[in-house]
Amino acid sequence: xxxxxxxxxxxxxxxxxxxxxRCNYSSSVPPYLFWYVQYxxxxxxxxxxxxxxxxxxxGINGFEAEFKKSETSFHLTKPSAHMSDAAEYFCAVSxxxxxxxxxxxxxxxxxxxx
Amino acid sequence: xxxxxxxxxxxxxxxxxxxxxxxxxxxxHNSLFWYRQTMMRGLELLIYFNNNVPIDDSGMxxxxxxxxxxxxxxxxxxxxxxxxxxxxxxxCASIKGQNTGELFFGEGSRLTVL
Numbered sequence: 001x002x003x004x005x006x007x008x009x010x011x012x013x014x015x016x017x018x019x020x021x022r023c024n025y026s027s028s029v030p031p032y033l034f035w036y037v038q039y040x041x042x043x044x045x046x047x048x049x050x051x052x053x054x055x056x057x058x059g060i061n062g063f064e065a066e067f068k069k070s071e072t073s074f075h076l077t078k079p080s081a082h083m084s085d086a087a088e089y090f091c092a093v094s095x096x097x098x099x100x101x102x103x104x105x106x107x108x109x110x111x112x113x114x
Numbered sequence: 115x116x117x118x119x120x121x122x123x124x125x126x127x128x129x130x131x132x133x134x135x136x137x138x139x140x141x142x143h144n145s146l147f148w149y150r151q152t153m154m155r156g157l158e159l160l161i162y163f164n165n166n167v168p169i170d171d172s173g174m175x176x177x178x179x180x181x182x183x184x185x186x187x188x189x190x191x192x193x194x195x196x197x198x199x200x201x202x203x204x205x206c207a208s209i210k211g212q213n214t215g216e217l218f219f220g221e222g223s224r225l226t227v228l
Contacts (some may be wrong), residue, residue, distance in 0.1 A: 034215045043118070043205055043219025044157075051214050080142030088156065092215070098146055099169065104157040 002027040002093045004074075006105035010082065016112045019063075019078040021108045023091030032094035033074045034102065035065055039087045047089070050100065052073060061085070086112045116140070118220035120206050126226045132194040135223045137206030138187055147217065148181055148191050149205040157205075163189065195228045 007022040025031055033052050036044040048059025055067040065076045074091060091105040119138040127133055139146050148160040161171040163183045171181070178197070183189040193200055202226045207217040 032215055036217075041221070043207070043221050044217070045219070046216050049215045094215060095159075099148070100209045100217070101159070102215060102217065103159060103164050106156045 002029075002031060002095055003103060004033075004091045004093045004105040006089075006091050006108050008108055009106060010109045010111065012111040013081045015083055016080050019076070019085065019110065020053065021076040021083045021089050021091075023046060023065075023076065023105060024072050025074060025091075025093050027093060029097075033065075034092040034094075035059065035063070035069060035074075035076050036090045036092060036104070037061075037087050038090065038107075044090060047076070053098040077083045081107065081110075081112045083112050088111055118206055118208055118218050119184065119203045120204075120220035120223050122223055123221065124224045124226075126228065127196055128228050129197055130195045131227075132192065133196045133200075133225060133227075135191040135204050135206075135225070137191070137220060139189070139206070139208030140210070140218055143208035143210045144186070145209045146183060146189050147209075148189070149207065149209045149219075150202045151205060151222070152202045160191070160204075193225075196225075199225050201225055217222070217225045 002016045003026045034049045035047040048057045050067045058064045088107045088109045092102040095101045121136045146163045150158045160173045162169045163179045166183045181191045203222040205222045209220045
């Protein structure tokens with residue numbers, strides 16, 4: 001069964017520092033993978049998605065993620081953190097071939113220090 | 115364009131009472147999902163509708179939970195009778211056709227059962 005595991009429930013970085021949020025997946029078929037962001041008291045918003053095209057995927061707000069099949073990973077990065085990036089980030093994998101039924105990881109709360 | 119609209123945003127009720135959460139998906143979106151978010155269990159997929167038909171309800175925790183989608187623009191999630199362990203934020207999300215993984219989430223309904 002498809003699943004994702006996010007390493008680190010909390011990550012703290014300084015403003016301007018590199019952001020790295022880790023996600024590993026388990027899937028018996030080529031996966032569709034996603035990163036979503038949740039700001040306080042809001043629903044989730046799609047940051048980026050991997051659907052078997054380019055392995056390096058660029059998303060909104062300067063985030064990107066690289067699909068590494070050999071490592072079963074899909075880590076999210078941003079070169080320089082901004083205060084407005086403070087939020088909770090969720091990795092997700094599709095449970096069906098249509099890619100619209102998602103299961104989410106436990107989430108990583110990103111804190112950005114001034 | 116209006117996003118996914120959920121009501122109520124907050125609900126406080128007493129154990130044993132019936133709770134009805136409502137969702138209006140984005141116009142033109144043909145798939146709808148109900149998720150539950152808690153600190154302990156993270157985001158859980160409860161049920162998935164496609165073209166108003168329930169496709170997968172394996173995530174519905176027990177018979178106290180039921181969901182309906184009488185038409186393309188409205189869905190309900192009902193809990194009867196409610197219990198304190200049902201306290202959570204319930205999210206509705208919708209997606210259009212073949213737009214892989216691009217779920218649009220509502221702002222959620224925060225339920226507290228006393």
